[in-house]
Amino acid sequence: MIGPSSSAAVLIAHLQSLRSQENVAGMARFGIVTDTALGLSNPDLQRIARAVKKDHARALELWASNIREARMLALYTAEPKSLTAGLARQWASDFKSWEIVDTAADLFIEARLLQLIPEFAADDREFVRRTAFAMIASAAVHMKKEPDETLLAWLPLIEAHSTDPRNFVRKAVNWALRNIGKRNRRCHGPALALAEQLAASNDKTARWIGKDAVRELKSDKILARLKG
Secondary structure (H helix, E strand, C coil): CCCCCCCHHHHHHHHHHCCCHHHHHHHHHCCCCCCCCCCCCHHHHHHHHHHHCCCHHHHHHHHHCCCHHHHHHHHHHCCHHHCCHHHHHHHHCCCCCHHHHHHHHHHHHHCCCCCHHHHHHHCCCHHHHHHHHHHHHHHHHHCCCCCHHHHHCCHHHHHHCCCCCCHHHHHHHHHHHHHHHHHCHHHHHHHHHHHHHHHCCCCHHHHHHHHHHHHHHCCHHHHHHHHC
16 A cells, blocks of 8 residues: 555555556657656546655655656655755756646646746757746646736747747647636737737748637637636
């Protein structure tokens, strides 16, 4: 049995006992880096995380294992209040798969490490830059009490990096723009204006980001929700 007192070594052994090569193959089809994967689904890892509770010191050990599932469990069980910008930078330097990035982005937002967003956006490493925009996308949804001005101040970052053609960056830039626009009526207008500007760009990547965002932000479903 595993529980809150389980050590990192015990948890890693437990994860290894659940290995599924079939699931590993399935993950690869979704663009997940599987070099160190054991094949556990994220819902399964979340159930384990709920059982073992948060333990920051143990999360550091789990991360150090370099096993995909152990690192996901580290992100689910790290203590946001104990997460420093320095540790976030250290972990970000290890990022090499989009799902790790997106899970970490939620944790970094919960830890309110907003100062890292422009820093990560300026970093040319694909998955570090993705982290910045995944954090913006997360903040737009989860930081409900944050002033709209905080979100709108990130629109210039979105514009600045809208020409980065790398798959995992452009998708995150698009995601961030759409989530700001869907936040509320006040954010919708400026986000849609930027989306329309990008849609008219001569740059292929910016044009794709803009057109896709315009399509969603002008959809009947989103307009109806914002009017509600």
